[in-house]
Amino acid sequence: MAFIELLKANTRMHLRNRNSLFWHFAFPLVFMVLFGFIIGQGGGQGPVNIGLSGDPTWTQHVETALGGIEEVDITKGEQDVLVNGIRDGDQHVVVVFDSQAAEPGQPVQVEIFFDPGEEMGAGGVARTMVMGALDGIAKQVQGLPELFVIEQTSVAVEELSFISFLMPGIIGMSVMFSCLFGVASPLVTEREKGILRQVKLTTVPTPVFLAAKSAGMTVIAFLQAFIIIAVGIMFFDVEISGSLLGASVVLFLGSLMMVALGMLVAGIAGRVESVDSIANMIAMPMMFLAGTFFPIDSAPSWLRGIAEVLPLTHLNSGLRDTLVGGQTLGDITPALIAMAVWTAVFIGAASVRFRWEPQKKSNGG
Amino acid sequence: MTSNTVDSASTRNQADSHGGSSMVSVRSLGKNYGSLRAVDDVSFEVARGEIFGFLGPNGAGKTTCLEMMEGLRKPDAGTITISGIPVWPDPAKVKRLIGVQTQSTAFYEELTVQEVLRLFGALHGRRLSKRVLEDLLDLSGLAEKRKAYTLALSGGQKQRLAIAIALVNEPELVFLDEPTTGLDPQARRRTWEVVKELRDRGKTIILTSHYMEEAEYLCDRLAIIDYGKIIAMDTPVRLVGQLGRKARINFTASRPIEGVSLGLAGSDVGAPNSEGEQTLLAENLDDAIAVLLRTANDEDIEIKNLQVRTANLEDVFLTLTGKELRD
Ligand SMILES: Nc1ncnc2c1ncn2[C@@H]1O[C@H](COP(=O)(O)OP(=O)(O)OP(=O)(O)O)[C@@H](O)[C@H]1O
Ligand SMILES: [Mg+2]
Numbered sequence: 268m269a270f271i272e273l274l275k276a277n278t279r280m281h282l283r284n285r286n287s288l289f290w291h292f293a294f295p296l297v298f299m300v301l302f303g304f305i306i307g308q309g310g311g312q313g314p315v316n317i318g319l320s321g322d323p324t325w326t327q328h329v330e331t332a333l334g335g336i337e338e339v340d341i342t343k344g345e346q347d348v349l350v351n352g353i354r355d356g357d358q359h360v361v362v363v364f365d366s367q368a369a370e371p372g373q374p375v376q377v378e379i380f381f382d383p384g385e386e387m388g389a390g391g392v393a394r395t396m397v398m399g400a401l402d403g404i405a406k407q408v409q410g411l412p413e414l415f416v417i418e419q420t421s422v423a424v425e426e427l428s429f430i431s432f433l434m435p436g437i438i439g440m441s442v443m444f445s446c447l448f449g450v451a452s453p454l455v456t457e458r459e460k461g462i463l464r465q466v467k468l469t470t471v472p473t474p475v476f477l478a479a480k481s482a483g484m485t486v487i488a489f490l491q492a493f494i495i496i497a498v499g500i501m502f503f504d505v506e507i508s509g510s511l512l513g514a515s516v517v518l519f520l521g522s523l524m525m526v527a528l529g530m531l532v533a534g535i536a537g538r539v540e541s542v543d544s545i546a547n548m549i550a551m552p553m554m555f556l557a558g559t560f561f562p563i564d565s566a567p568s569w570l571r572g573i574a575e576v577l578p579l580t581h582l583n584s585g586l587r588d589t590l591v592g593g594q595t596l597g598d599i600t601p602a603l604i605a606m607a608v609w610t611a612v613f614i615g616a617a618s619v620r621f622r623w624e625p626q627k628k629s630n631g632g
Numbered sequence: 633m634t635s636n637t638v639d640s641a642s643t644r645n646q647a648d649s650h651g652g653s654s655m656v657s658v659r660s661l662g663k664n665y666g667s668l669r670a671v672d673d674v675s676f677e678v679a680r681g682e683i684f685g686f687l688g689p690n691g692a693g694k695t696t697c698l699e700m701m702e703g704l705r706k707p708d709a710g711t712i713t714i715s716g717i718p719v720w721p722d723p724a725k726v727k728r729l730i731g732v733q734t735q736s737t738a739f740y741e742e743l744t745v746q747e748v749l750r751l752f753g754a755l756h757g758r759r760l761s762k763r764v765l766e767d768l769l770d771l772s773g774l775a776e777k778r779k780a781y782t783l784a785l786s787g788g789q790k791q792r793l794a795i796a797i798a799l800v801n802e803p804e805l806v807f808l809d810e811p812t813t814g815l816d817p818q819a820r821r822r823t824w825e826v827v828k829e830l831r832d833r834g835k836t837i838i839l840t841s842h843y844m845e846e847a848e849y850l851c852d853r854l855a856i857i858d859y860g861k862i863i864a865m866d867t868p869v870r871l872v873g874q875l876g877r878k879a880r881i882n883f884t885a886s887r888p889i890e891g892v893s894l895g896l897a898g899s900d901v902g903a904p905n906s907e908g909e910q911t912l913l914a915e916n917l918d919d920a921i922a923v924l925l926r927t928a929n930d931e932d933i934e935i936k937n938l939q940v941r942t943a944n945l946e947d948v949f950l951t952l953t954g955k956e957l958r959d
Contacts, residue, residue, distance in 0.1 A: 268754055268757065268759060269754045269755050269757060271754075272750060272753075272754030272755075273751065273754070273755070276740065276743060276747065279742065279743065280740060280742040283742040284742050457740075460738035461734050461736040461737075461738055462738055462739065462740065464704060464734060465732075465752070466755060467704070468702065468703075468704070468727065468730075468732050469727070469752065469755035469756045470727050470728065470755070470756050470757055470801075471754075471755040471756075471757070476755075624704075
C-alpha cells in the first residue's frame with residue numbers, strides 16, 4: 268500500500284512540475300524535430316557516393332573526371348542495383364549512359380537518378396558534381412556542348428528514413444535524462460530539506476520507498492516512449508517494425524538501470540548544487556558515444572570500445588532493434604543481459620552510498 | 633554498533649523499574665561532535681500525558697537531544713526508553729509509538745495538504761479513513777487548505793501541517809522541535825491551541841522552544857538547557873518561584889515618595905524620572921504593594937499608573953547563566 272501511494276505521489280509530482288514536464292516530454296520532441304530537419308536533410312558528412320552504369324567509355328570519362336576528388340566514392344555496376352542503392356542510402360546519385368554507342372557527333376542519352384529529399388545535402392553536391400563533369404567532358408572530348416541529352420529521374424526514397432534511426436535513440440536519451448535527473452535531484456533535495464528523515468521516521472522499508480521512486484520513473488519512461496513514437500508515426504512517417512513486447516522489456520530494464528544510476532549519483536553528490544554537474548558529466552558524453560544521433564563508426568577504436576559497453580548504448584540499440592530493426596525479444600538478449608548487469612552494479616554501489624541525512628547539518632547555532 | 637555505549641541489557645532492567653509510570657526515561661545521555669560536548673550527561677523522566685519542554689538558546693543541544701530520542705541520532709553515552717522500550721540499538725521498535733515534527737519543515741511541494749497526509753499515512757502502513765483525515769485537518773486548522781499545494785502554505789500552516797504529519801500514525805508520544813519559531817504572535821497562539829488539544833487527547837508531548845512565554849504557557853515541566861547540560865528542571869511556576877517574589881513596580885505619585893519612608897527591607901525607591909515615574913525594586917511583591925499603598929493612603933498621596941512586572945523564566949535564565957535567552 269505504501270508502494271502504491273508513493274508511486275501515485277511520485278508520478279503526480281513529476282506531472283505537476285512544469286520544469287520536469289519540459290524535460291520529460293518537450294525536450295525530446297524538440298531534439299527529434301531539430302535533428303530530423305538539420306541532420307536528416309542537410310549537411311550530410313562523409314563521402315559523396317556516385318554510381319555509374321552503362322556505356323563503359325563514358326563511365327570511364329566520368330570516373331576520370333571525378334575519381335581524383337577525395338570525398339567522391341565511385342561505384343560501377345548494374346543500373347537496378349545502383350538505383351536501389353539510392354533507396355538504401357548507399358548512393359547519392361546514379362548516372363546511366365545509354366549503352367547503344369551513339370554515332371560520333373550524335374547526342375548521347377544520359378539518365379541521372381537522384382533523391383529529391385537529399386538535395387540540401389550530399390545528394391545535391393553529387394548531382395552538381397556530375398553535371399559539371401558531363402559539361403567538361405562534352406567540351407573537352409567532343410567539342411560539342413550539346414553532346415549529352417540529360418534526363419533526370421527522381422527516386423522516391425522513404426521520406427526521412429534518418430528519423431527512423433533517430434527516434435529510438437531519442438527515446439533512449441530521454442529515458443536516460445529523465446530517470447537520471449528525475450531521481451538524483453529529488454533525492455538529494457529531499458535529503459537536504461529533511462523530507463528523507465521524515466520518511467525514515469515512518470515504518471516504510473527503504474527498498475519499498477526506493478522501488479516506488481523507480482516505478483514512478485518507469486511510468487514516465489513509458490509515457491515518453493509513447494509520445495515520441497506517436498509523433499514519429501504521425502509527423503515523420505516512421506514505420507514501426509519489430510516487437511513492441513521487446514521494446515517494453517528494454518524500456519522497463521533501461522529505466523530501472525538509469526534510476527539506479529541516478530540513485531548512485533545522489534549518493535555521490537554531497538549537496539544539491541553538485542547533483543546536476545555530476546549527472547551531466549555522466550549523461551552528456553554517454554549521449555553522444557552511445558549512438559543516439561549518429562553511429563560512431565568513424566571514432567578511434569579505443570573510443571568505440573568504451574562506447575560499446577556504455578549503459579545507454581545497450582538501451583539505444585535494444586530500442587532501435589525492437590522498434591525499427593524488426594528484431595524480437597530473443598534477438599536482443601545480449602543487450603538485455605548487459606543492462607541487467609549494469610543495473611545490478613548501480614544498485615549495489617548506490618546502496619553502499621545511500622544516506623538519509625544531509626552531509627552537513629543545515630540548522631542550528 | 634559499539635556495545636560499550638549502549639548496553640541493552642541494563643536498559644531493559646531500567647525499563648522494568650520505570651516502564652509502568654513514565655513515558656520517557658532518559659539516563660546520562662551524552663553526544664559529542666568531535667571535541668564539542670553537544671549533550672552532556674542529561675537525565676530526566678517524562679510522565680504519560682505530560683507536556684515536557686526543553687528551553688535553551690541556539691546551539692544548546694535541544695535538537696540533538698530530541699534526535700537521539702527519536703532514533704535519528706545515535707547517542708555516545710546513556711540510555712533512552714520510551715514506554716519501557718529501549719530506543720537504541722534498534723530505533724525501529726519505537727517508531728509506532730512516536731510522532732515527530734522535525735525542526736526544519738519541508739514537504740513534497742507538488743502535493744496538496746491532504747495528499748501529503750495520505751502519503752505519510754501510507755508510509756506508516758495505514759490507509760487514513762475519511763474520519764481520521766478530517767480530524768487531522770480540523771485539529772491542525774488546515775481544513776480549508778486541504779487542496780492547497782504545500783508550497784503555497786504560510787509559515788504557521790506549514791508548522792501545523794508538520795504537526796499533523798507527526799500525528800498520522802496516532803502516536804502516544806509527540807516530539808515538536810521549535811513548533812513556533814519564526815511565527816508571528818497570532819500564528820504562534822494558533823499552534824499553542826493545537827498543542828493543548830493534543831494534551832487534552834492524552835498525548836505525551838516533548839517540545840523545544842526559545843520562547844519563555846511559550847514554555848511557561850504550554851509546559852507542565854521544563855528543562856532549561858545550556859551548553860548541553862540541564863541547568864534547571866521543574867514546573868514553570870516553581871522555576872520562577874526559585875527567584876522568590878522578586879518584582880519590579882512602576883508608578884507615578886502626586887508627590888514623590890521617599891524610599892526610607894516605606895521602611896521595606898531590601899527595597900529601594902528611585903527618584904522620579906523626567907515624567908514623574910518612580911520605580912520600586914521589591915524583594916517581596918506582596919509586602920511591597922501593601923506598604924506602598926498604605927503609605928500613599930496615610931500621607932494622602934495619589935498613586936497612578938501602577939505597573940507590576942513579576943520575575944519570569946527570562947529572569948531565571950539570566951540568573952542561572954548570566955546571559956539572555958536570545959542573543
Ligand atoms: N551534525 C553535527 N555536526 C557537528 N556539530 C553539530 C551537529 N549538529 C549539531 N551540532 C552542534 O551541536 C550543538 C547543539 O546543536 P543542536 O542543534 O542540538 O542545538 P539546538 O539547541 O537545537 O539549537 P537551535 O535552538 O539553534 O535549534 C551546536 O553547537 C551545533 O553547532
Ligand atoms: Mg534545534
